[in-house]
Amino acid sequence: MGLTFAQRLKQYQGEIEKALDRQLPERDCPQREGIDAMRYSLLGGGKRIRGVLVLEFSRVFGTPQGQALPFAAAIEMVHAYSLVHDDLPCMDDDDFRRGKPSCHKQFSEAAAVLAGDGLLTHAFITALQGGTCAGVPSGRALEAAAVLAQAAGIDGMLGGQIIDLAIEGKEVEAALHQRMCSLKTGALIRAACRMGCVLGGAGEEDQKIAEEYAEKIGLSFQIIDDILDCTGQEELLGKPTGSDAGQHKTTYVSLYGLQAARDMSEKLSAQALECLEKLPLPDRFLFELTGMLLNRQF
Amino acid sequence: MGLTFAQRLKQYQGEIEKALDRQLPERDCPQREGIDAMRYSLLGGGKRIRGVLVLEFSRVFGTPQGQALPFAAAIEMVHAYSLVHDDLPCMDDDDFRRGKPSCHKQFSEAAAVLAGDGLLTHAFITALQGGTCAGVPSGRALEAAAVLAQAAGIDGMLGGQIIDLAIEGKEVEAALHQRMCSLKTGALIRAACRMGCVLGGAGEEDQKIAEEYAEKIGLSFQIIDDILDCTGQEELLGKPTGSDAGQHKTTYVSLYGLQAARDMSEKLSAQALECLEKLPLPDRFLFELTGMLLNRQF
Numbered sequence: 001m002g003l004t005f006a007q008r009l010k011q012y013q014g015e016i017e018k019a020l021d022r023q024l025p026e027r028d029c030p031q032r033e034g035i036d037a038m039r040y041s042l043l044g045g046g047k048r049i050r051g052v053l054v055l056e057f058s059r060v061f062g063t064p065q066g067q068a069l070p071f072a073a074a075i076e077m078v079h080a081y082s083l084v085h086d087d088l089p090c091m092d093d094d095d096f097r098r099g100k101p102s103c104h105k106q107f108s109e110a111a112a113v114l115a116g117d118g119l120l121t122h123a124f125i126t127a128l129q130g131g132t133c134a135g136v137p138s139g140r141a142l143e144a145a146a147v148l149a150q151a152a153g154i155d156g157m158l159g160g161q162i163i164d165l166a167i168e169g170k171e172v173e174a175a176l177h178q179r180m181c182s183l184k185t186g187a188l189i190r191a192a193c194r195m196g197c198v199l200g201g202a203g204e205e206d207q208k209i210a211e212e213y214a215e216k217i218g219l220s221f222q223i224i225d226d227i228l229d230c231t232g233q234e235e236l237l238g239k240p241t242g243s244d245a246g247q248h249k250t251t252y253v254s255l256y257g258l259q260a261a262r263d264m265s266e267k268l269s270a271q272a273l274e275c276l277e278k279l280p281l282p283d284r285f286l287f288e289l290t291g292m293l294l295n296r297q298f
Numbered sequence: 299m300g301l302t303f304a305q306r307l308k309q310y311q312g313e314i315e316k317a318l319d320r321q322l323p324e325r326d327c328p329q330r331e332g333i334d335a336m337r338y339s340l341l342g343g344g345k346r347i348r349g350v351l352v353l354e355f356s357r358v359f360g361t362p363q364g365q366a367l368p369f370a371a372a373i374e375m376v377h378a379y380s381l382v383h384d385d386l387p388c389m390d391d392d393d394f395r396r397g398k399p400s401c402h403k404q405f406s407e408a409a410a411v412l413a414g415d416g417l418l419t420h421a422f423i424t425a426l427q428g429g430t431c432a433g434v435p436s437g438r439a440l441e442a443a444a445v446l447a448q449a450a451g452i453d454g455m456l457g458g459q460i461i462d463l464a465i466e467g468k469e470v471e472a473a474l475h476q477r478m479c480s481l482k483t484g485a486l487i488r489a490a491c492r493m494g495c496v497l498g499g500a501g502e503e504d505q506k507i508a509e510e511y512a513e514k515i516g517l518s519f520q521i522i523d524d525i526l527d528c529t530g531q532e533e534l535l536g537k538p539t540g541s542d543a544g545q546h547k548t549t550y551v552s553l554y555g556l557q558a559a560r561d562m563s564e565k566l567s568a569q570a571l572e573c574l575e576k577l578p579l580p581d582r583f584l585f586e587l588t589g590m591l592l593n594r595q596f
Contacts, residue, residue, distance in 0.1 A: 030457075030460075030461045030474060030477060030478070031452050031453075031457040031461060031464075033460065033463075033464050034452060034456070034457070034459075034460030034463075034464075035452060038452070085412075085415060088408075088411060090406070090407035090408045090411060091408050091411065108388070110386075110388045110463055111463065113383055113386060113388060113389065113411065114383075114456060114459055114460055116415070117379075117383060117414070117415075117418065117456055118451065118452050118456050120415065120418055120419065121447060121450045121451040121452075121456060122451055122452065124422050124443070124447040125444070125447040125448055125451050128440060128443050128444035128447050129444055131444075132440055132441065132444060138436040138437045138439075138440045139436045141436075141440055142426060142429055142430055142436045142439055142440050142443075143430065145422070145426050145443070146426035146429075146430060149422040149423040149426050150423055152419045153416065153419040153420055153423050154329050154332060154333060154336070154416050154419075154420065155329075158332070158412060158416050158419060159329040159332070161332075161412055162328075162329045162331065162332030162333075162412055162416075163328045163329060165332075165408055165409065165412065166328065166331050166332075176328060179328060180328070
């Protein structure tokens with residue numbers, strides 16, 4: 001109430017960061033090395049967009065923040081795990097992530113495999129414990145956790161990664177590329193919005209609109225990523241640019257060209273904002289968030 | 299009712315195998331290759347001990363098999379994922395598993411990373427969907443899924459793997475080795491028994507005894523594994539023997555010698571049977587299962 005957009009965003013990000021730290025505290029135990037590797041890849045970075053969407057959609061539909069927080073933390077853990085495994089030498093072989101050495105560079109390849117496994121598992125520990133303790137009705141908690149699992153799995157993010165691997169170095173049709181992106185990037189963003197709706201007991205119609213909104217921003221987000229990989233500044237992105245072209249990856253830019261990709265992204269943004277008009281929003285937070293996401297320069 | 303031990307065991311194993319196949323069907327889709335790798339590592343092998351324990355403890359406490367089956371399948375998926383990632387070149391670097399090429403040998407390293415991730419995620423999809431659909435009260439479903447997540451995580455199986463990695467090639471004290479085994483092998487076996495109890499709404503006292511039983515058979519199981527690695531026949535085990543000694547791994551045999559390890563295992567078996575005496579069992583199935591597990595030659 002009464003918070004500006006920037007204040008609320010900062011409050012969300014701060015609470016998520018604290019929840020992540022609390023859910024996976026530093027500990028002196030024989031597993032310490034593994035926990036350190038998990039914390040290294042989980043904490044202190046990222047915009048926490050997925051977690052913010054969980055918290056915001058929960059607020060829209062009236063769930064107390066404390067009840068939604070474990071689920072916001074859980075989806076950030078799933079996102080973090082996917083980056084750790086994506087960076088592995090046998091996958092994208094990326095040495096840097098957000099301006100620091102990637103997990104397998106900082107620790108070891110084996111440690112990074114286990115850290116990713118640990119983060120994925122910890123996401124479910126966090127969501128399910130949160131579901132048991134935080135006062136969420138257990139039916140809703142179960143459904144929200146199921147939404148997360150499905151979004152992470154073979155018909156979600158992991159499916160996107162599988163397709164990405166299968167098409168590596170090949171010319172790809174636009175439809176398959178679109179599907180890959182919709183799973184790899186889109187699934188978790190859809191899940192974030194949907195988890196917020198489920199926790200808040202949103203009606204089916206509202207849930208559908210929220211998912212449509214998520215679909216639009218997820219795709220637009222990916223297109224902007226591709227554009228920035230061509231045009232962005234390395235220092236701001238915290239990772240090398242031009243890597244997609246160097247690896248002959250199919251991107252929205254390689255498929256449609258820079259200008260058409262920009263147009264697509266703008267059209268998707270406009271459609272996303274239209275979806276928001278149809279939802280019972282208490283204020284302009286989601287409009288501003290959408291604007292921020294889709295006008296980012298890095 | 300009326301089934302012999304062998305008949306019931308076969309019924310359980312058959313139902314679990316069918317559930318796994320049903321939960322992860324062959325599909326013609328762009329993700330096919332990844333699904334194939336997951337199915338390769340999940341189906342057609344293994345004794346399904348963890349799943350059998352879920353089903354049996356559910357039966358003991360009165361849960362219909364159909365309600366417990368998704369959880370039995372889920373724990374087998376977690377077990378399968380752990381083997382796929384354990385075999386990776388950066389981990390144990392094992393080329394064979396159950397007499398066939400390990401996942402990364404049959405497919406690729408990247409495919410094996412994703413297949414493991416997929417199996418772990420699919421375990422939670424399966425448990426949570428099962429919890430939503432199969433008529434299990436949602437509080438119990440939530441708790442059973444949480445038990446699985448915790449048992450797979452940093453204070454469970456994964457914690458054991460982290461410790462295993464940390465102590466690689468080092469001389470290890472018996473206490474730390476014991477802890478590693480209790481997590482790496484024991485945690486999932488304890489979770490199997492506990493999930494069955496939770497689903498059936500067992501009382502706290504019975505649940506404790508069931509976990510104590512699981513602790514005993516888990517440890518005994520590990521000791522027998524170590525003994526068989528020294529003495530077993532390669533053809534029967536489906537993997538090379540003597541590998542522990544070759545890698546200078548700390549095992550119960552290296553710590554205590556062959557005879558003392560045998561004595562420990564027998565003592566644990568006897569204690570496990572004592573636990574069973576205290577539970578309200580409908581027949582001798584768990585006694586016979588325990589005998590079978592702890593007298594195995596391969």
